[in-house]
Every structure is written in C-alpha cells, then in structure tokens.
Amino acid sequence: METSVNLDFNEEEKKFRESIRQWMVENVPEDVRSCTARGAMPDKSMQQRWERLLGSKGWLTTTWPEQYGGPGWSATQRYIFDLERALAGAPPTSPFGVAMVGPVLYTFASEEQKERWLPGIQSGETLWCQGYSEPNAGSDLASLKTRATLNGDHYLVNGQKIWTTQAHWADMMFCLVRTDNTVKQQQGISFLLIDMKTPGLEVRPIYSIDGHHHLNEVYFTDVKVPVENLVGKEGMGWTIAKFLLTHERTTIAGVADIHHEINRLKSAMESLPTENERQQAQRRLASLEIDLMALEYTNFRTVAATDEGKPFGPESSGLKIKGTELQQRVSQAMVEIGGLMSLPWDNKQPIGDEVFNQASRRYNFLRACTIYGGSNEIQKNVLAKMLLGL
C-alpha cells in the first residue's frame, strides 16, 4: 500500500502537541504519575479516577467518530495525544470499553443499545471486561462452548470463561456465546452483553506470575441475560469478534508506552555505580532505541493510512508482534542492567533505584504480552495468509 508517511509534525500539530503536553503537566494527578514512574500498575480506584478525568474532557474516547462523542481528531493528533500521555507518566486507559466494545456498539448495535451503553464508556463510569477465551478455546476461539439458550425474553447462559482481565473490576462483560450447535462453528456464535452482578455469575481470581490479581475465571450457571443485550443478530458473533480483534491488536503494540519505559530506564541507569556499567547499559539502550524508531515508523504508516481513510490491513498483526517483542526486550534489559537491584524484593529491604526494584515484576507480567490479544504465532499465521496467500 502506497502511503505518505508523516515523520515530522506540521506547525498545527506541533501547537496541538504543546497544548496536550501542558494539559498533562497540569492535570495528571501526582499519585498516578508516581505509580507509573515506579513501574507499578494503578489499582481500580486510581485507574477509574484517571479515566473519569479524561472522560470529563471528552478525551477518553479519542478514537470514536465525532457523532458518538469523539473529539474529531486526526489519527496523527490521536497519536500525539497518546505519546504525550505516556511521556507525562499517565497509564494507558483500559481497552475493554473504549477500544473494544465501544467501536462494536457504534458499528453494530441498535440505537437503543447505543444510547444505553455508549455514555457510560465515554465518561469512564462503566467498566467492561472481555469474555472470549475458554479453557479449550483460545487460539482456536471458534470452538468455544459457553452456551446461551433462548428462553422467552431472555437467554440462559451456562459455561466458563478464563483469563478474563479485570472481571473483578468490571460492571459489564461483552461475551461470545454459542447459540446454535447445528451450524458451522463460526456461524453458531453470538455477541451478548452481560451484567456482572447477575445471579449465577461467579468470578474467581487467577494470580499471575508477577504476583498480582489481573486475571480471572468466570463461571455461568443459568445466568439470565435479557434478549435486548444481544448485539447484532444471533450468529453474528464471529463477524463482530474479528472486527474487534483488529482494534485490539493495534492498541497492544504500545509504542507510546515503550517511549516512557525507555525514559525510565535511561534515568535509572544514571544510578549505576561504575562508568563501565553505565557504558555497557548505554550500548544496550541504543539498540532498543533504534528498534523503537523502526516500530514508530511502521506505526506512522498506519497513522497516515488512517488519516487517508484506508482500513487496517496486516499492519495491525505486524505491529502487535514487533511492539510486544520490544516491550519484552526493554523489560529484560531493565532487569539485567539493574542486576542485584532488580531481584524480587518482597520481605527484603530493596537496594538501589526504585525503577530497578520493580523491574522483575514488570518483566514477569510482560511474558504474557506475546500471548494475549491473539498469540504472536497466530499473528504470524495471519500475516502469512494476508501477505503471502499461504
């Protein structure tokens, strides 16, 4: 695809950048900034407080079309906003409402559903989670078994989801369910919106390798879901799921946040005790920065293509692979450069720079980023199919 690439911001974009930078300096709450600076993750109340603040400015749903309350920014402006957000030390927004179910709703939902669900996402009031994966349906998502049976004016949902990020925070789940067993696997799937407080729905925690509780198992026993919570028609779930996954993959690349991570590493490196260690760390940093620049150019290509009204292509899979690999390499560099300072320090007095103290947690968490959002092996299959016709 021939696309002009904007490597230099024009005067208007530079002014926009300056105004966003200023706003971030004045408005990112100090506790949020210091949490991210340490490499820690905000808890629910901190995350929601930050998202409500963005929501009150109309800046939570920057990717949404104006008619649904987006600010009407170009893709370049959105990119600038995200970059300045990350450089100011503010966390990324939770993707499930804004980047995933929101676009599904304004694309596929009825007017009543849009009116009911979009405002809560826009303001940061309603938190969502994604109920796709099941114990035997991850990469092979189409084999999911959670069953929704029509019973008058509602569905009865039975089954299990797994790896459901933030299910313990969420008010609502968007969920893939099987409504028909008699047709081809993909055609029997539907897209339901489920209130997390419905009787029969149970959330059980999974503690991940970084020691935190992000993930859950969700069990459904005769969970009653009103028919008006079906998005699109019965059997349209697979079409919606594919649409949503493309949105998910572009956000997972995390270019803006890698900038912030590299800045954190740079400043922590100054605390290394010897000149020799600092020089070795500099060489490693240079290689990471070069790879970030390459990733950013690819990102600019998709930004420019979006500004020209072109649809996402295979780039979203490429960005997901390269972005997540780079996130892992930066976190690995942080652990290795920090050495003793980066050892897990629960129950011990930490030594040295706090950035290094948190590094092993982050390193451990990021082992998962090449798996979630469709594993990188699956992305390579997507690329092979789309680019090579294999």
Ligand SMILES: Cc1cc2nc3c(=O)[nH]c(=O)nc-3n(C[C@H](O)[C@H](O)[C@H](O)COP(=O)(O)OP(=O)(O)OC[C@H]3O[C@@H](n4cnc5c(N)ncnc54)[C@H](O)[C@@H]3O)c2cc1C
């Ligand atoms: C931290 C984290 C957060 C997550 N959050 C959510 C969430 O909020 N909601 C949700 O629904 N899911 C979530 N997931 C689940 C995630 O989408 C799945 O883990 C992922 O799709 C892989 O599925 P699986 O775990 O069943 O592994 P499997 O599909 O069993 O894959 C196992 C391995 O085999 C490889 N493999 C499988 N099939 C192929 C193939 N055809 N070709 C080549 N290699 C293949 C995979 O790449 C992987 O390495 C999350 C996962 C993690 C780790």
